[in-house]
Amino acid sequence: MKHLAAYLLLVAGGNTTPSSDDIKKVLSSVGVEVDESRVSSLIKAMEGKNVAEVIAEGSSKLATVPAGGAAVAGGVAAGGAAAGGDAPAEEEKAEEKEESDDDMGFGLFD
Template identity: 60%
Template sequence: MKYLAAYLLLLNAGNASPSAADIKAVLESVSIEVDEEKVAKLLAEVEGKNAEELIAEGTEKLSSVPTGGAAAPAAGAASGASEEAAEEEVAEEKEESDDDMGFGLFD
């Protein structure tokens, strides 16, 4: 991911075709060790594609990744129940705090 990020940063900065040396320079500038094989593989994968195509492909691939959305209704129900329990506890605490021997501070 860091190699792709460096590549896209270079594209955004105006470098129309970043080289392996360019990517290496960006990564080393922030103290990241560079694996030459991964840089070569990235450049082979992006050869002939523009940034818009790469982003579209990535978005399509990410859309198939499960993100836990199926568990959201169950979590919502659980949080609703916990909110009710919390409200009940607050009500109980209020009642208990009124039990201060029959008189309050400003009575």
């Protein structure tokens, strides 16, 4: 990841095709150890490609990955309703309990 970050910093700085020496120089300037194999594989992977296009391609691939948050919440709601249909009443009790912290021994302006 650090090698990619150095590559992207170089591109953002105006170097559209950073070399392995450029990446090594950036990483060594901040005291990071350089992994030669990762640098060479990064250079090979980016050869002949535009960074903006690669990022756009990755973003479109990322958009197809399910986030999982909605499915988990839906599963909990469905499970609560199937268990007896008292899920809203139980949620209200939980909310009341959370709200009644009784200032925990101190007030806001004490």
